[in-house]
Amino acid sequence: MEQKQGRRLVLFPLPLQGHINPMLELANILHSRGFYITVIHTNFNSPNPSNYPNFTFHSFPDGLSQTEASTNDIPSLLLHLNTKCVQPFKECLATLISVASEEPYTCLISDGLFHFTQAVADSFKLPRVVLRTAGASSFAVFTAFPLLLEKDYFPIQDSRLEEAVIELPFLKVKDLPTMSTRNPEKFFELLTTMISATKASSGIIWNTFEDLEQPALDLLKKQLCVPLFSIGPFHKYNSAISSGSLLTEDKSSISWLDTQPPKSVVYVSFGSIAATSEAEFLEIAWGLANSEQPFLWVVRPWSVSGAEWLELLPKGFIENLGGRGHIVKWAPQKEVLAHVSVGAFWTHNGWNSTLESICEGVPMICMPCFSDQKVNAVYVSRVWKVGFQLENGKLERGEIEQNIRKLMKAKEGEEIRCRASKLKEKSLSCLKQGGSSYQSLDSLVSHILSLESFSFPAKS
Structure with a gap:
């Protein structure tokens, strides 16, 4: 396949169902805009490449044990992935870059929860753009966690469940996002590291639209100081694309x-x-x-x-x-x-x-x-x-x-x-010509192409 310089992208989804789907939907959107897509993925919960004939897939061994891969402790799973994937991902990316010397990759698009990829991308002088697969409103709550910890909202006490969180409109204490884990401090550490790596990125893509989450997007634009692109809803760009489901759908x-x-x-x-x-x-x-x-x-x-x-x-x-x-x-x-x-x-x-x-x-x-x-x-x-x-x-x-x-x-x-x-x-109207997501996608394409001058293959 003939490649066009400045239009080669590497995408790296988090291997959970709710994260794989939007990343592959994004891949389809960008492919429709003329980009050539390479997907790096873990062996754990790997997508089916045959469903996406227009993309190139490369997998690597993630090193997860059977116990680690089957845990219900999601923060622990994310911790393992962000630790064990560093070296094999770096090696996989290095291989791709080494054979792309004449037609370099413009940027890496990785899931926001894969925070380690920022340091890896930096080591190759490859711009990284973050995909946030959750909403902007919830991310705005996550960015407030240092303040909430300082104000002693955590650990959450049963006696305060119905209490309003003054710092966050609409939320009560019982609504604060928590996860069941053996190591609660690791959950907070994960969020802090994720936000820090997101701020260091070259931009953030959101699967949302302005009419839905404008206040949160405006707030995050000020807090994160990186370009934001709200181009959702992803799945409405092309209803005919393949399903990324890891489970068999009962028709x-x-x-x-x-x-x-x-x-x-x-x-x-x-x-x-x-x-x-x-x-x-x-x-x-x-x-x-x-x-x-x-x-x-x-x-x-x-x-x-x-x-x-x-x-x-x-x-x-x-x-x-x-x-x-x-x-x-x-x-x-x-x-x-x-x-x-x-x-x-x-x-x-x-x-x-x-x-x-x-x-x-x-x-x-x-x-x-x-x-x-x-x-x-x-x-x-x-x-x-x-x-x-x-x-x-x-x-x-x-x-x-x-x-x-x-x-x-x-x-x-x-x-x-x-x-x-x-x-x-x-x-639906936001996706039409002149709509907010339509315009944001145009801006994203222009932004990615502008990154080309900052990216180059690592020297061997």
């Missing part, structure tokens, strides 16, 4: 939805990481059944403590639904949310899920689990008001049934649906 979700009335179905999915206890699983099941609304429920294998899949359901549960419920191991989520039958999304509020729901005008029932999900849920329910949060995150069948009925049948639900529809229109 029966769509054929079942085809049999349901418009805007009647509650779609339930808590993402690729969150897990539930047996008691929570059963409350969810009975809450959905008792709501008398059709539902499509994603239950990942081994996501329920002590069960491989559905064996904890009471005998006859599915049969007694009379076809009103459909349970799958994984669903083609973008296609599901765009389906005319879907009327609500019960979600963990990962950023991809939140943005995909906004883009289809689907109201949300929020059940955040950890990290930025908590902030996203606050913005969905209290700022954009296109959904509401389960009270205290309570998983009790009566509470679940009541919230579903409120969203699907009550006047409050109609008002939420109206606001969601208007926000959907804004999410």
Whole structure:
């Protein structure tokens, strides 16, 4: 393939589902603008290169043990990745650069949580642009962590959960992004290092749009002092691109939805990481059944403590639904949310899920689990008001049934649906010529090309 100087990019996604998808969507966007894409990835959770014939893929051994790779302690996993990937990534990048002497790579685009890549890029005098796969509003909260630590908000005390965080509009103490980990101090260390490396980068790409997060983007522009490019929503640039899912999507979700009335179905999915206890699983099941609304429920294998899949359901549960419920191991989520039958999304509020729901005008029932999900849920329910949060995150069948009925049948639900529809229109108009994301993408392309004069291959 003939290469054009100044248009070769190296992309390096974090190997988690919610991070791989937006990085590959970004790759497609930049490829459509004439860039040639090389993707470096770990052996752990590696994407399928055959789904992306226009890109070149290079993998390296990440050195993760089986125990480290299968942990539910995400901060510990990120710590291991940022330590063990340094040398093999550097060697992989050096190999690529050494054979690209006449047509050098213009820059590295890496996930913001791969903070070590800034030092590696600097060692090759290769500009690094950061992709933030989460929202700008949650990142603005992360940048406030040093102040919050100074003000003794951490560790969070049960007696302060309902207390307002004066330094952060809209948030209560219970909404502060935390993660379950054996080493809480490592979580704070990870955030501090990530923010520092982001400030040292040549720019930041956001999968968001100005009408959604303008205040946070304005604040971050002042705080970070690097160019920001809000070019989202990524997945709406080309609906025909391949799925980056690491799990097999059950297409029966769509054929079942085809049999349901418009805007009647509650779609339930808590993402690729969150897990539930047996008691929570059963409350969810009975809450959905008792709501008398059709539902499509994603239950990942081994996501329920002590069960491989559905064996904890009471005998006859599915049969007694009379076809009103459909349970799958994984669903083609973008296609599901765009389906005319879907009327609500019960979600963990990962950023991809939140943005995909906004883009289809689907109201949300929020059940955040950890990290930025908590902030996203606050913005969905209290700022954009296109959904509401389960009270205290309570998983009790009566509470679940009541919230579903409120969203699907009550006047409050109609008002939420109206606001969601208007926000959907804004999410689409920003991509049209003259729209904010359209213009930001033009600026990003120009910015990347301007970096060419600063990048050159390392001398052997």
